[in-house]
Amino acid sequence: MAKAKTPITSGNIILFIITLLIALVFVFPIFFNIMSAFKSNAAILRDAIAFPTEFYTDSFKYLLTKTDYPRAMLNSAFLTVGSIIAMVVIIPMAAYAIERTNRKWTNAIYIFFLFGMMVPFQVYMIPLFKQLNMMGLFGNLMGPIMIYIAGSVGFGVLLYTSFLKGVPREIEESAEIDGCSRIGIFWRIVFPLLGPVTASMVVLQGLGIWNDFLMPMLVLPSGQTKTMIVELFYYVGEFSSRWDMIFAGTTMSLVPVLVAFLSLQKYFVKGVSSGAIKG
């Protein structure tokens, strides 16, 4: 903090004011959302900008007691946590075997996995839909979990293998001589060293799954409770005249994201740059 000693110039102040004004534009929609969640529908329609005059929580109560929203929240949480745990078990193991074996066949598999990064979900969603039906996974929460894991193999393997290149093999070799099994070596010695990549992947993929819309909407049939985001999408159509309800719903789905962001900020930022440079 050597800079703190230099005198404050007018340039500093002008720059600060400009930044502050732009920041207000960026904050406003989020602030507007949370503020509106505590207003009654009539109050929102009367004056959208006005600050709430009363602390109105009926829309939250209605959503939590009279609709499927709590169930949808559970579904979202289950999908996110379930997929993330499975990813963290499956993907680093595959990346480790590919990087350490480094033979023709593992390189071929590596290229095969990377190819998936270029295929957007929209390209394979139509046959996937039919395939889930055939496999009896349509409408089952296991379906989306497997699709999420499969969809993140390319990106995950890429992140882990490039990190593993910088992890020295000596410890593994000595553990092998001591008679430790491969699975033991991986989970006890290598995996703990992969912490930064795991954190980035958990944060980025977790967020992606929590916020995902198209896939859960397609593979969870109508008539069954879906995920928070999908339910919110339907509410926009169903309760088109009850904005307070939807604002309450969006606020509830934003809170976990906000909490995760504030407590794991470092990993969010790191995740972005690692994904960008490698991807």
Next chain:
Amino acid sequence: MNAANSGMKKKQWWRNYAIWFILPAFLLYTTFVMVPTFSSIYLSFTSWDGISDNIRYIGLENFKEIWNSPRVHNALTNTIIVAVALVLLENIVALVLAILVDQVRWFKNLFRSIFYFPVLMSGIIMGFIWMIILNYNFGVVNQVLDMIGLSAIKTDWLGNPDYALLSIILSTVWKAAGYYMIIYLAGLQGIPQELLEAASIDGAGKWKQFIHVTFPLLAGATTVCVMLSMINSLKLFDQIAVMTNGGPGFATETLTYIIYRVAFGEGRQGFGTALAIVLFILILIISLIQIRLLRKREVQM
């Protein structure tokens, strides 16, 4: 693992741990990404409706229809407009934000978090908030326009075909710019201060320093951001779904959106997969260019 460590004995294939480590990822990936991707290629030559078991092969008919359909052309034009506008605007805004956050004297981290937070929101939520903000009767934008005496330019931002696409583009810039800001910020912080000082001793003002020193040194970050923003703009979907549903008319229908509408709204899944193949080829070309450019950069560095 008795024989494994010596490497002297020829191992039986099933003793190789690598196979068992890779297998789960391989099976899931093959079943849920590769098989449907290749089925897509097959289905694109059929007139399948998504329900019947009777899948009729119709050769290149779907692709001919894509070539001739005004609706598809409109969607392609919209996709290109969205891609070009988003790439330009997102990168300009992101760069400005990165410079501001880098230079501002107080609350750097707070500002960075504020600009970044919209990135974390789902497109559905963000689309809903903006839909209300842009609403004709009760929305914030029109209310503010009324207050400052500009009622004349009030319009139904999402209901007017002339402004609907623009509204989606601008609100997407709000949502996504923070992501690219982080990448530019990392680039800015990697620029050695001595270079800028040397330039300033040589008499270069702030603007000249930016044009001749800072910007060229951000080339790497720019390549990454342009490519990422282009691919992401081609995949734009959630905002459109909640804000306009492709409308009014077909005014905001993009390639990804027409695939969804045709396949699941109109029961023409064969045609939908043919469109998906077109999208895939587009993204493939862009990804290949990206890989080339990134390689080139590595060599130079």
